[in-house]
Every structure is written in C-alpha cells, then in structure tokens.
Amino acid sequence: MTVRVRFAPSPTGYLHIGGARTALYNWMFARKHGGQFILRIEDTDQKRAVKGAVQALMDALRWLGLDWDEGPGVGGPYGPYIQSERAELYRQWAGWLLDHDHAYKCYCTADELKARRAAQKAARSDQGYDRRCRYLTPEERAARERDGLPYTIRFKAPIEGVTVIHDVIRGEITVPNSQIADAVLLKSDGLPTYHLANVVDDHFMGITHILRADEWINSAPLHINLYAAFGWENPVYAHLPLVLNPSGRGKLSKRAQAFDDHGHQVLVKVEEFRDAGYLPQAVNNFLANVGWSFGDDREKFPIEEAIPRFRLEDINPAPTRLPYDKLDWLNGQWIQDMEPLELAQALKPFLDRQGHEVGAEALLAVAPSLRVRLKKLTDADDFLRFLWDDEGNTGVITAERLAHNKLPSDAALRSLQAARDFIATVQPFDLDTLAAGLTTIGEAHTTNGKAGPFLGVLRLAVTRQDVSPPVFESIVALGRERALGRLDSAIALWHK
C-alpha cells in the first residue's frame, strides 16, 4: 500500500510556521516512502474564509519547496481538493449516518447552545453538549419536523467504554467514551464541520497516515468512532508536538502576536520569514530540527538528506518553542555555502525593494566577503550602504577621526594621498593588484610597519563606515572613479 498523507489547512490567512512544520513533516514522510503528499483546503467555515488565502498558502508552500502531488493547482484523481466544492458528498454521508442510527438531528439553536455553555462555565464546569436532542421522543421529533425547524446533524457517540488511539509517536492513548461529544457533523447551513469532512475526505482520498498537531489528539477518539460507524478502516495517527510561544506559554498563534524574552516581536507567518531574508533551505532545516533530529550530531543539512533518515517513531513528543537564535545561525551557514553569484542574485530583490541601485558587478565584487557576514539577506543593507550613499556620513568623518595612534594625522594624510595616486593609475584595477599595492603603501606609512592601521583609515575614508566589507573588495565594488572621489573628499578635510 502506498503512503498517502495530506496537509489540510483552512484558508484563514497565511501559512503559519507551525503549519509549515506540519506540512514539512508530511512531505518528508511521503517522499521517504515514495508516496503522495496531498494538499487539501478545509474551507467549510465560510465565516472564516479569507480572500486570497489559498493563493498565499500555495505560494508559501512553493517557496519552501514542498510540492504537492495532488491538490489545488495540480489536480489529481480524488478531487476536488477544496472542501466547499465537495459539500454534496458530506451531506450524503451525513444522511447515511442518520439512516443507520449513528447520527441524529439536533434542533437546538446556536443561541440556546451558547446560553447553556455560558451556564456551564458559570458553574465552573464545561461538559459540552448535553445530548438532549438525542433522546427526543418520536412525537417530539415529528413535531419539530412539522414546524420545519432548522437542524444540525450530530454524531451518536458511544457513551460507555473507552476508545484507544494508536499513536505512532505516543503509543496507546486511552480515552473514556464519556469524553466524546455528540459533535455536530453537518451544520444547519448544510456544510460539514471539520470532523465529518476530514473523515470522509481522508477515507475517499485514500489517506493512510494522519500527521497533525498535538492539539488534535482530543478529537481523535471522535474520528476513530466515526470511521467505525462508517465501517471504514482508520488511518495511522501521529500527533506532532505543538509549537509554543517563545515564552513557552501557550501555542504559537498568528493572531495573538508573539514576543521573545527581549520583547521583540517574533516571526510567525512563512512569508514574514521570506521577507526578513531567510532562505527556504534554512527554514526547512530549522523546522526539521524542532521535534526531530538528524542524528550524528549534525544540525545543518539539506532537507533532501533528511528524508531517508526521517521516521515518525523518532519524533520527540514534547511541545517545543522555536529556537529563533538557531535559525539565524543556520541561515548564516546556508548563506556561507552559497556561490557568490548565487548570493548576489538572491540579494538583488532585497536591495531593489529598498530602492537601492547596486550594479551587478559591484554586488559580485562584494559577495564573497558578504557570505560570511550575513545572517539574513536583509543584513546586506548595513554593509553596503556606502555603495549607494555617496554623501551619507560625510559629516561624521574628520581629519582627526581619520588618524590613528599608529598613523598620526600628517602620516594619515600622506598615506591617503599615496593611495589616491595609486588607485588613480593602477592597472589592472582588480582585487589582487589593489591589495598588494595598498598593503605596501600602508606598511610604509605606519609607525609599526604594519598595514593594519592604514587599512582602517582607508576604510573609513572610502566607505565612511566603521563596519564594511573588507576594504579592497569595497574599493573594487565602488569602482575607480567613485573611490577616487571619496579619497579626494577625505583629503580635503585636512584643508578645512
């Protein structure tokens, strides 16, 4: 039997990082077993549907590289993959349940239910629906039908005994059936609830394994009994550990914004990670390390290498926070492994977005040294400011600041003039030639015979930044003319 798993988000906004983790684990599991990964949209609650959300979900999944074999955009033999387009099927099977005495019509109104729930809450108990419509006499039922009252269809859940969930990650979980609610299966608007839709779809779509978050454990007994009522075989269950807020309190939510220990807001939507300059490979790598580990003490790995080692049994059941610090480190590692050209190309859209014009050659010149410096693609902004900001910081540079204890003011001036003359004429104007010539100039002007102090002064003069890429690369990126301009204005500071 081939493995078939699904990721079934509801289109209420964007892809949540916790959802991405669930999707990733499903995807890895499918790929490992040569099975299918299915995307299904659970939009049976029209009140919560958000326009454009399906597209956003797909974009985020694609950005992460989690390709689905069946689902919106790609089709498949078990479609449609959007639940609102399958309404008739759910109605049909709810009817079947009714006919076979596994369900009943409930005429309680939403308001009545709400009031009873409030009363339960006031009594500091919360048992859920009291099953009153389950025990309506035939006469009472007939009367309500005659009145044409709207109704929902509820599951006739078992009351006695226990239900056992066989969870691959947690082992056997036994739940008293008294805990299983007579859940609403079909709402009064004729659409199914999650419970019905998910069971019907999973069955007809041939889903073999359900990997979903821990928060679903409590409804698993209901689902198991629904499968039993239908006479269908249950899939294998694996409940993934919950992703918590950075504080460790509560699950990470995209609605309530999350903050870390320093009070900084934390990223939650996948698109936020993308916009913040994280690489999809790094995000996958990061997610794979949360609740699962590669083994061999290896933290950084391409997801493709994780696939053959991935086993549900190895997933750590404990709820977890996301180690955002580690994501920064991992992302830096991934950036470090990029080819300079690749990095330059990745950087371009980020610079464009900020309206910074940087030539391809300049970017390429500086890419090798940027590789080991960036944690996020957005960090490039600070390092490269000197490339687009000709006037910026001019004011903060003075002749005094351009001196150094190993390179006093007059020597600093002379060294910069020498550098100017050298840069004006050097051929070829490339990294190695510049490095050799400027190092010699530096050694000749400092009191300790080392180029270091001079290079610091040169950096300040040319980039007007205390922190910049290495100075030779910076000069190459700037180009001969602009570098000379910077030196000229630095030298002019001595004549003020």
Next chain:
RNA sequence: GCCCUCAUCGUCUAGGGGACCAGGACGUAGCCCUUUCAAGGCUAAGACCGGGGUUCGAAUCCCCGUGAGGGCACCA
C-alpha cells in the same frame, strides 16, 4: 470542573537499564586569528522537575505528586 498530552543545560536536542561524574548545537564568556565587522579554531560555565518503587544497577521501566501545554464550538 472533566479528559488528554508532555517533562534532559537559558533554548533546540542525543540518549530506549550498565558504553553517561549525560553527548551535540544555538546562545553566553574568554583566548587565538585578524584591515572593521564577521567567519573560523580552541576553552569555559551550564541539565536528567520532586518523591517513592522495580533492579545487582535507572536520565532510561512503574506509581504518586508537581509543573507546563492542549481539548471540552453549528472553528479548523
């Protein structure tokens, strides 16, 4: 209130009865390297929630506490 889940350094984790005075990673601190910032190398501090069992032996198994989390919708 009822039910369910979980519990190893600050954080993410390895650990499946002796190989553990508990390993790795991030973060933190120090040193080295060094043209800034990084990266890299080395070093350091840092954990088995508590109590009972079982066993010759427990981080590992069982029980009870405690703590944290989840669920108890005509939301998923």
